Amino acid sequence: MSNFYGLEIARKSLFASQRAIELTGHNIANANTEGYTRQRVDFKAAAPGNGSSIDNFSGNRTGGGVEIEGIVQIRNEYYDTLYREEDAYLSELNAKSESLRYIEDIFSESTESGIGSGIENLFSSMEQLFSDAGNSLLRSQLQQDAISLTNTMQLTAGRLNEYVDRQNSQVETIVSEINSIARQISSLNKTIFSYELNGEPANDLRDQRNLLIDELNSYIAVNVNEKETGELRVSVGGIALVDHMQINNMVLKEEPSPALDGKSVLNPQWEKSGNDVTLTGGELKGLLDIRDSDDEKNPGIPYFMKKLDTLAASMVEEFNEINSGGYTMPYGTTDSRTGVNFFDPTKTTAATISLSDELLEDASNIAASSGPVADYSNWGNNENLELFLELRDVDSIAYGDETIGNYEDYTREIMTEIAISTSYNANRAENQQVMVDYVDNQKKSVSEVSIDEEMTNLIRYQHSYAAAAKLMSAIDEMIGTLINSIGAAGR
Amino acid sequence: MRVTNSMFASGALKNLNKNSSEMLKLQEQISSGKKISRPSDSPMIANESEILRSDVERLAHYAKNIDIAQNMAADAETALMDINRSIQNVKELILQASNGTQSLQEREDIITEIEQNKEQIISLLNTASSDKYIFGGYNTKVPPVESDTGTIMYNGTELSSIDDVTADAYKNELVSIRISKGTELNVSMTVLDIVGYGDGNLFQTIDEITGKMSTDTFDPADIETEMGTLENHFNNVLNKCSEMGGKEKRLDMVEDQINETIFGSENLLSEVEDVNIEEAIINYELAKQAYNATLAVSAQNIKMTLLDYLG
Numbered sequence: 110m111s112n113f114y115g116l117e118i119a120r121k122s123l124f125a126s127q128r129a130i131e132l133t134g135h136n137i138a139n140a141n142t143e144g145y146t147r148q149r150v151d152f153k154a155a156a157p158g159n160g161s162s163i164d165n166f167s168g169n170r171t172g173g174g175v176e177i178e179g180i181v182q183i184r185n186e187y188y189d190t191l192y193r194e195e196d197a198y199l200s201e202l203n204a205k206s207e208s209l210r211y212i213e214d215i216f217s218e219s220t221e222s223g224i225g226s227g228i229e230n231l232f233s234s235m236e237q238l239f240s241d242a243g244n245s246l247l248r249s250q251l252q253q254d255a256i257s258l259t260n261t262m263q264l265t266a267g268r269l270n271e272y273v274d275r276q277n278s279q280v281e282t283i284v285s286e287i288n289s290i291a292r293q294i295s296s297l298n299k300t301i302f303s304y305e306l307n308g309e310p311a312n313d314l315r316d317q318r319n320l321l322i323d324e325l326n327s328y329i330a331v332n333v334n335e336k337e338t339g340e341l342r343v344s345v346g347g348i349a350l351v352d353h354m355q356i357n358n359m360v361l362k363e364e365p366s367p368a369l370d371g372k373s374v375l376n377p378q379w380e381k382s383g384n385d386v387t388l389t390g391g392e393l394k395g396l397l398d399i400r401d402s403d404d405e406k407n408p409g410i411p412y413f414m415k416k417l418d419t420l421a422a423s424m425v426e427e428f429n430e431i432n433s434g435g436y437t438m439p440y441g442t443t444d445s446r447t448g449v450n451f452f453d454p455t456k457t458t459a460a461t462i463s464l465s466d467e468l469l470e471d472a473s474n475i476a477a478s479s480g481p482v483a484d485y486s487n488w489g490n491n492e493n494l495e496l497f498l499e500l501r502d503v504d505s506i507a508y509g510d511e512t513i514g515n516y517e518d519y520t521r522e523i524m525t526e527i528a529i530s531t532s533y534n535a536n537r538a539e540n541q542q543v544m545v546d547y548v549d550n551q552k553k554s555v556s557e558v559s560i561d562e563e564m565t566n567l568i569r570y571q572h573s574y575a576a577a578a579k580l581m582s583a584i585d586e587m588i589g590t591l592i593n594s595i596g597a598a599g600r
Numbered sequence: 601m602r603v604t605n606s607m608f609a610s611g612a613l614k615n616l617n618k619n620s621s622e623m624l625k626l627q628e629q630i631s632s633g634k635k636i637s638r639p640s641d642s643p644m645i646a647n648e649s650e651i652l653r654s655d656v657e658r659l660a661h662y663a664k665n666i667d668i669a670q671n672m673a674a675d676a677e678t679a680l681m682d683i684n685r686s687i688q689n690v691k692e693l694i695l696q697a698s699n700g701t702q703s704l705q706e707r708e709d710i711i712t713e714i715e716q717n718k719e720q721i722i723s724l725l726n727t728a729s730s731d732k733y734i735f736g737g738y739n740t741k742v743p744p745v746e747s748d749t750g751t752i753m754y755n756g757t758e759l760s761s762i763d764d765v766t767a768d769a770y771k772n773e774l775v776s777i778r779i780s781k782g783t784e785l786n787v788s789m790t791v792l793d794i795v796g797y798g799d800g801n802l803f804q805t806i807d808e809i810t811g812k813m814s815t816d817t818f819d820p821a822d823i824e825t826e827m828g829t830l831e832n833h834f835n836n837v838l839n840k841c842s843e844m845g846g847k848e849k850r851l852d853m854v855e856d857q858i859n860e861t862i863f864g865s866e867n868l869l870s871e872v873e874d875v876n877i878e879e880a881i882i883n884y885e886l887a888k889q890a891y892n893a894t895l896a897v898s899a900q901n902i903k904m905t906l907l908d909y910l911g
Contacts, residue, residue, distance in 0.1 A: 141606065213640055229654055233661045240668055240777040241732055243740050478738075485756040489732070489740035489775045502781050517654065525647045528639035535640065546614065550607060557604040561906040568910070 115584040118174035122577035125152060125175045129570040132180060133563050140558040144320035147558045148312055151178040182312050188552040190333075193323065195545045197330035197390035202538035204395025208276070209531040212399075212413060215268045216527055224265060224420075225520040227258035232501045232517075235494060238477060243438065243488035248472035252464075255451075259462050262421055266460035269414055270372065276400045277375045283328050283393050284359050284377050287350070290325045291343070291358070294318060295351045298341050302353070305339055330390030346387030348379060357381055368403045368411035370418075370458070408530050416523045417459035423508035424516065425452040425462065427500055435476030435493025437467075445482035449474050605905070612898030619891040626884040629875045636873070649873040652865050658781075659862045665777045666855045668730070669787045673848045675729040676789060680841040683724045683794065686717045687834045690806060693717070694827070697813050698820035707818065711810045718806055722747055725791050737773030737790045744791055752803045754791050760804050762797040779854050787847055794840055795833065802833045 129150045139145040155173030217223060234251040241247060297318045304311040322343060325331055331350065334342045340353040350357055358380040365371040377386040377393070388394040402409030432451035439445045450465040467474040479492035500506070506513040513519045628637055639646035696702070697710045725735050726743040736744030739755045746752075752759040755770070762770070771793060776786035795802035809826045812818055 210640065213638065217638075225650070225654075229657060233658065236661055236665065236778050240665055240775065241730075241740070242775075244732070484742050485739050485744075487738045489736075490738040490773070491775065498778065499782075521647065521650055521654075524639060524650070525643050528643035528646055531640035532643055550611075551601075553604060553607055554602045557606055559602065559604040561605070564906045564910065 113588075115587075116581065119577050119581040119584060121155065121174040121176065122580065123574060125150070125177055126570045126574035126577060128177055130567060130574070133567050133570065136558045137560065137563050140560055140563075144316050144323070145558065146182040146184045146312070146316050146319075146556040148180050148182055150180055152176070153178040179310070180312065181310070182315065182556075184556045185552070188548060188555065189319065192545070192548045192552050193326045193331070193333075194390075195541065195548050196323070197326050199538065199541045199545045200327040200392040201330075201390050201395035201398075202534060202541050204392045205399055206531065206534040206538045208272075208396065208399040208409075209527065209534055211272065212269070212410065213527050213531045215265060215272065216413070216524060222261060223520075223524075224258070224261050224417075225517065225524065227254070227261045228516050228520060230254045231258050232498070235497050235501075238475075239491050239494050239498060241489070242477040242491040242494060243482075245472065248438075248475055251475060252468065252472035255464055255468070259452075259464060262417065262459045262462050266414065266417055266458065269410055269417075270460065273369060273372060273374065273400060273410055276396055279396060280375050280377070280393065280400075281361060283396070284361055287325060287328055287393075288356075288358050290321055290328075291351050291356050294321050294325070294341075294343060295354050295356050297321070298351065299354050301341075302339050326391065328391050329386075329388060329393050346389060348382075348384075348386070359386060366401065366411070368401055369414065374400065408526065413523065413527065414459070416519075416526075418457075419508050419511045419513070420516065420519060420523075421459040421462040422457040423506060423513055425454060425457050426508065427506060428452055428497070429454055429465075431493065431496045431500070432468075432474075432476045434496075436478040436481050436487065436490075437476050438473035438478075438482050438488075440471050440473040443471075443473075445478070445487075447476070447481075449476060451475070608898075608901045612894070612902060615894050616891070616898065619887060619894055622887045623884065623891060626880055626887055630877065630880050630884065633875055633877075634873055635875050645872060649869055652869040652872060656862055656865045656869065659858050659865070662779055663855065663858050663862070666779060666851055666858065669777045669779075669785065670848065670851050670855070672729045672732075672734055673787050673844055673851060675727060676734050676787070677841060677844040677848060679724045679727040679735075680794070680837060680844055683721050684834065684837045684841060686721050686724070687802070687830070687837060690714050690717050691830060691834065694809055694813070694823070694830075698823075700820070704814070704816055704818075707813050711814055714806060714810055718803060719747075721795070721802070722752070725794065735789060735791045735794065737770055737788070738775070739773075740775070750807075752801075754797070759791075759795075759797055759801055760799060762792070764798075767792050767797045780858075785847070785850065785854070787851070789840060789844065794837060796836070800829050802830075805829045805833065 129152075132148055132150050136147050153176045155176040157171060157173050231251070231254045234247070234254045238244065238247040238251055297314060301311045301314045301318065304314065318341075322331065322333055325343070329345055332344045334344070336342075341351070342349050342353065343351040348357065349355075350359075359377050360380045361375040362378050363373050364376055366374040376397075377388075378384060379386060388397065398407065399409040401411065403411035403415055405412065428451035433448045436445045436447050437443075437449050449467050451468060453463050453465050456463055463469075465474075475494075477494040478487045478490035480487045480490060482488060482490065500515070501517070502515060504514040504518070506515060506519075629635060636642050636645050693710050693714050697707045702710070722745050725745045727734055732740040733742070733744055734740075736742075736755060744755050745759075754762065757766070771790055773790065774786040775788040776784040779785045805826050809823050809830070812822050812826075
């Protein structure tokens with residue numbers, strides 16, 4: 110039988126080349142498949158067979174041809190981990206910068222209808238009334254300016270509140286998406302594990318699973334661990350979301366937010382333990398940071414809401430103190446009186462601020478005068494109005510432990526703060542994008558299919574196939590020669 | 601580094617995107633004429649231009665205030681000049697009556713004429729500028745001077761009974777206007793400043809003279825003191841006239857200043873927020889070149905494959 114040993118080598122070589130060509134085809138077919146990792150056939154020189162060659166006794170044994178050791182994926186786990194880390198941060202920054210852009214629009218000063226120009230108009234009207242305190246037209250103008258300022262503040266606070274609601278529903282969508290991906294990963298875990306029990310890697314299923322983990326990771330930063338035994342664990346903040354085949358669902362708990370004046374918000378929690386989910390990155394973290402942060406360094410909606418509320422509360426306090434210290438104009442059957450509020454003193458947030466009932470009823474209740482107004486006296490008295498005007502340019506207004514300075518500067522500061530954190534986050538997101546692109550390129554450089562390379566391989570394997578076929582026919586001829594010639598010589 | 605086909609493709613896309621967003625930014629700048637379209641584009645520029653813009657708006661309001669004040673001052677000056685002329689008339693009429701040849705009847709006629717001038721002065725003191733009485737202090741609503749069967753009342757009080765304390769309170773009722781941050785200019789003047797109060801006010805002086813003139817035994821020497829007081833009133837009104845003229849001049853100067861500041865601030869504002877068109881267009885050309893080059897190179901690279909050369 111030893112003569113047929115060469116045939117066996119040729120057969121192995123043919124099969125190996127064929128498998129390699131098939132795999133090249135698989136790679137080419139998936140050149141544009143997202144998440145596909147190129148695969149390679151690992152060849153191994155086969156050990157010489159026992160007693161299969163005439164040279165066995167001489168000790169000069171030839172090898173047993175080629176053997177396929179396995180089909181492996183070309184990937185670098187390090188880049189996978191790095192990519193996920195950077196991408197989770199990018200998603201977080203993108204979520205933040207988009208939210209801040211929206212907040213910037215809500216506050217927008219460029220539309221000429223912002224809070225800043227509202228305050229400016231109010232004071233300008235006061236300055237005009239100052240030169241003719243008894244003029245009812247100028248008083249109505251001032252009243253209208255005050256109404257439009259309170260409306261703008263209410264509108265801005267209202268839109269911020271609505272935005273919190275929208276973010277809550279976005280959180281809801283993301284959490285249900287996270288749970289759904291977790292389910293898919295656990296079922297893939299099961300399939301891959303049972304497939305790989307017989308020792309063959311489930312390359313294409315692993316690609317699918319990696320793609321799902323990448324997607325999950327952009328919502329919420331995860332850690333991935335695979336045991337030697339092939340059991341995969343995906344965890345968030347140290348707690349397993351998927352542990353091999355088991356899922357730990359996230360649920361949403363409706364809670365009053367202390368930073369948002371008790372407005373109810375949705376917070377993600379672990380279903381099993383009821384503990385809060387610790388977020389380290391991803392879109393969800395970005396959203397929640399903006400929704401919940403009242404920190405100056407990393408400002409979110411509550412921070413700006415607090416500033417607006419401070420502005421409102423301080424204006425109510427200061428304007429009421431001045432207006433109630435002066436005298437109003439007589440109108441109808443109402444005489445000139447003192448102690449009338451400018452704003453409604455019970456409504457001290459930006460969402461509720463409104464003029465006092467008296468001022469809404471009649472603009473005569475703007476207390477411009479320092480003394481009672483009657484036919485011969487004080488129609489043109491503007492001494493109390495002067496106190497309002499002084500308020501415009503001081504830099505010493507404070508409310509609680511917050512320094513306001515004056516209202517126009519304070520409003521401008523809020524605007525600038527929003528603009529700065531918006532542009533800061535947008536810039537960071539842009540830089541982070543560069544980082545992610547770089548890592549992604551590194552990752553692709555290792556794992557992605559190159560058509561040129563596959564073509565080269567195809568030619569290589571084609572040639573080795575042809576050579577193996579040639580080998581086959583050469584051995585065939587050799588055996589033929591042996592059989593035919595030996596018989597003839599004896600005759 | 602190993603380079604794959606899709607890296608060419610995604611790289612080309614990324615760079616084209618970058619180039620075209622740069623072009624979009626420049627296009628926005630050129631078409632709007634502004635360096636930034638939202639505050640976060642440059643918080644520095646946004647803040648600076650917001651400060652300048654609100655400055656300009658405030659100044660424009662002050663300019664409006666000054667307009668009103670100028671009208672008021674002009675009306676006041678005219679009224680004061682007319683009052684001065686009336687006092688001049690009264691003076692001439694008294695001189696005419698003091699001529700020893702005048703009979704009592706003739707003097708009575710002159711007194712009637714003097715009374716008419718008095719009425720004229722009262723109506724001039726009740727001058728209103730845009731529906732607002734300008735010589736009544738804080739009383740801008742009703743005519744400040746009224747004659748109640750011969751008694752002259754100021755803001756409801758008898759003029760000759762006003763003492764120094766009351767007068768000081770009245771005189772402090774100055775309606776001023778704001779002409780800049782924290783600066784006020786007072787353009788008003790009260791009746792008390794113009795005709796005096798208490799004993800020896802203009803009307804009382806005239807009344808005393810006409811009282812003495814309407815007696816048979818009238819001797820011009822009797823009214824020498826009163827004539828002196830009248831002369832003082834005449835000079836006082838003249839002074840007030842030039843005082844008001846001075847205020848008008850001051851207003852004109854402030855107006856010029858404000859207009860200059862507005863002009864300066866607007867220039868500064870334009871410098872801060874307006875785009876330098878030449879620069880923007882050159883930048884646009886550069887961006888366009890980069891975009892074109894990227895297009896050309898990408899088109900070449902994406903097309904290339906080993907397949908073209910294999911049989």
